[in-house]
Amino acid sequence: MAQSDTVDRILDAAEELFAERGFSETSLRMITGKAGVNLAAVNYHFGSKKSLIQAVFARFLTPFCIALEAAFDRLEAEAAPEPPDLESVLRVLTSTLVEMPRQHDRSIAIYMRLQGLAYTQSQGHLRRFLEAEYSHTFDRFMRLLKNATPELSAVERYWRNQFMLGATAFTLSSSDALTEILWNKLGVETPNEEIVDHLVPFLAAGMQAHTVAHGNRGNSDSGA
Amino acid sequence: MAQSDTVDRILDAAEELFAERGFSETSLRMITGKAGVNLAAVNYHFGSKKSLIQAVFARFLTPFCIALEAAFDRLEAEAAPEPPDLESVLRVLTSTLVEMPRQHDRSIAIYMRLQGLAYTQSQGHLRRFLEAEYSHTFDRFMRLLKNATPELSAVERYWRNQFMLGATAFTLSSSDALTEILWNKLGVETPNEEIVDHLVPFLAAGMQAHTVAHGNRGNSDSGA
DNA sequence: AATTGTTTGAAACATACGTTTGAGACGGAA
DNA sequence: TTCCGTCTCAAACGTATGTTTCAAACAATT
Numbered sequence A, B: 001m002a003q004s005d006t007v008d009r010i011l012d013a014a015e016e017l018f019a020e021r022g023f024s025e026t027s028l029r030m031i032t033g034k035a036g037v038n039l040a041a042v043n044y045h046f047g048s049k050k051s052l053i054q055a056v057f058a059r060f061l062t063p064f065c066i067a068l069e070a071a072f073d074r075l076e077a078e079a080a081p082e083p084p085d086l087e088s089v090l091r092v093l094t095s096t097l098v099e100m101p102r103q104h105d106r107s108i109a110i111y112m113r114l115q116g117l118a119y120t121q122s123q124g125h126l127r128r129f130l131e132a133e134y135s136h137t138f139d140r141f142m143r144l145l146k147n148a149t150p151e152l153s154a155v156e157r158y159w160r161n162q163f164m165l166g167a168t169a170f171t172l173s174s175s176d177a178l179t180e181i182l183w184n185k186l187g188v189e190t191p192n193e194e195i196v197d198h199l200v201p202f203l204a205a206g207m208q209a210h211t212v213a214h215g216n217r218g219n220s221d222s223g224a
Numbered sequence C: 001a002a003t004t005g006t007t008t009g010a011a012a013c014a015t016a017c018g019t020t021t022g023a024g025a026c027g028g029a030a
Numbered sequence D: 001t002t003c004c005g006t007c008t009c010a011a012a013c014g015t016a017t018g019t020t021t022c023a024a025a026c027a028a029t030t
Helices: A005-021 A028-035 A040-046 A049-078 A086-104 A108-120 A124-148 A154-173 A175-186 A192-207 B005-021 B028-035 B040-045 B049-078 B086-104 B108-120 B124-148 B154-173 B175-186 B192-207
Strands: none
Touching (some): A005 A108, A049 A124, A086 A108, A086 A124, A086 A154, A086 A192, A108 A154, A108 A175, A108 B108, A108 B154, A154 A175, A154 B154, A154 B192, A175 A192, A175 B154, A192 B154, A192 B192, B005 B028, B005 B040, B005 B049, B005 B108, B049 B086, B108 B124, B108 B192, B124 B154
């Protein structure tokens, strides 16, 4: 095999195993076994298991963020002087996500599940790495979201953001299984692109739900 | 110490450590260390680590499901011949959750995070245990949900259910981290009881979002 | 062909894990 | 007291983990 075919084979295997089993539950021996390379290759090429985890994220997150930023550029240009509305921001995000991983002939579910694990599993180094590397794109998305929902307080928007993220990551991460269950139950097939068509209105409606007044500490500013 | 003080001490320590670190990342030595008991006590009293995990869930899920069923009884009685509406179903669920763990002088965050981990971490035995033990209550909740959203097609309800589940499980499973981030960013502290107050309107609005007509295969029956 | 730097290979490393063992301590019943 | 079942304790078990080692194979340059 070519010089650094090994690197890609390790990344491919790790990507798949991490997604389906989590980080701690996936050993280097499983990865190297699946990849058909020597055990020591991981530490030789990546230095440590932690660095391998980060490399897996970097390989799909870097091109995704580039594509997303470009899509945001187009969106803001189209919307002219007005800031883009909520539903188009969401739709740009999700459609960029859906389009992306075809490059590598991989189900989108894998990347969504990885993204979910990054939040869920307590890997401090990963959170720090993602924060340091991709906070720019994330902040830009948050800014677009903020301009699209000026009526929300900062706190409310923060939580609703998390709800959106959860609904998206959770559903898409198991989209294959969910689609199969639905097929068995109702005889209806739902391609991934169509799940997004169900998802976006749900998210948009949730984001724009009327705020209920509850025991606030008097700190419910509705601005920056 | 009394006869089976040890059992409770182990459960207390395990509960807390599992919630903040996950299952695989928490060793029996951490648990017994924190509990101040001997390492072998876990295998003596519970048989295995898997059984301990299940025991931790059983200790809070069993009384919770009993309380929830009672609350559902009251709700259905109050609503008279009509089925209870969506928001009250959701609110009964969440408020029962919030009220419950005070009995044991414990932050609700721990139980929320445990519940999230049950979905997130790939512990096959746990999922099977919860399915076998608590599916009755879960099914009843699903039935209430169905009667509260008769306008939705079966397909649409299926997906929106997943979105709700995702938003809830995902957010609650990392509520501590998210609360901390929010504190660093905006200087606002959000007790877990209040997260639920943000969550319910979001979910209700999402469930009741207007359906958009998209490429349907002509099979959008709105019945059972 | 000789030499260099890079990559692989099998084996061992030290450590941590869940679990088991067997001896001893405790407390109530005879 | 003697007995017996319950429980605790320190120690060890076997296994699996991430990582390191060092010799061999390889590729490219001189």
